[in-house]
Amino acid sequence: MSRTHRLFQMMQTLRRLPPPVTASQLADEMQMSPRTIYRDIDALRSMGAVIDGEAGFGYTLIEDAALPPLGFEDDELEALVLGLRDVAVIGDPALAKAARSALAKIKARVPPRQAHRLQHAVLDAHRFVSMPAIEIDVAALRAATWDEVSIAFDYCDRNGAETAREVDPLGLVYLDKTNVLMAWCHLREDFRTFRLDRMRNFQRTDHSFRPRRVPMLREHLERIRREIARTAKDRITAD
Template sequence: MGRSSRLFEIIQILRRATSPVPARSIAVALEVSQRTVYRDILTLQAMSIPIEGEAGVGYVLEAGFDLPPLTFTAEEVEAIVVGLSLIGRTGDAGLLEAAARVSRKLSAVLPPTTENSLEASPLHVSRWNAIPPARIAYRMLRQAIREERKLRLSYENEAAQRSERTVWPIALVYYVDTIILAGWCELRQDFRHFRVDRITSCELAEGSFKGSRDRLRAEWLARQNLFTAF
């Protein structure tokens, strides 16, 4: 979670609280150290956010403080509801947690009208999907893509043949029945697709491909009909 998002989350935690919130509780909720929470509280106070309290006692947000409301049309709210709900089909626990946080943030800042109600939306998405469960954490794949880190994969193809690959991950592609990791394969010296449910193990490898991701992704998109898959 980036610092700006973390500062926003602290405000939301304090807004929902009915009593002083200890730094320890905030740290646990955001998966950071208490020292980080203390620094963030000082930053928010320096930004004139009316937070009162101190280390060892707890923090409260002054009554009446609110963030500027966001304005969405009814159709934009419906798009958000359906988009967040569809994440449930991926099986990606990290994205599900993030979607829940997004929903809470939007509910907290949207003007209280029927058209803006996320919880009361008449649009519902089935959680059914045909995506096989993964044996690895999607969070690691997304982290490697963001940070341009190489991955070391153990992969099993459709014929149950196993191989070890070092991959430069550039994209995740979500289909109805599977999720694909796209990347540059050092073994094949070309782009390859890997079904995530066939990756038997995965870890961050030494080395990175900093500065190459955008170029590789552009080339990958240009060649999307020419891949050798799986």
């Protein structure tokens, strides 16, 4: 890890952890020696970051002089808080951690009055129905989707039938009771939707389908919209 990256990570850790953050906590989080933590705190202060505290007591990041304040309307800020807290609840571990980190970044860059609103927001997100356990690495799945690389996995459908699939991953959708992958299935030669909790033995292949992901995703979504519209029309006719 370069020194610049290390200092950036320390700033993020100071934003994320409840203050005051001790050198021991920072050392555990960043897997470094306390001596290195003390040196990096001094380096950040010399670069303009206002960090209150001292060794043996803990540190509190007061402000980051290198970052200008962000301008948000109060409603915009509450929308961000609600959205990010929802991601922290429903996202995979990497995404949930990123949501908490993003909240800490926003809090560090908004004016004090809005930082207080963010810290004590009246909006929150909870899920009272437990989501099915997901065994695959969702962060790796998201990376393969962005990279437009085909993936392989074993799948168990709603009837218990098991098949080996290779698909082109197009996008992930987080629903109220489960999370799904929209994809082009090589086995069925058609668009399919797969529940993440029914996927096993996920592997990334060497087959790239770039640059077709975005138009394929649009077509997949359009088919879903047409199917929903057709089903709704049939129901109206039946009534």
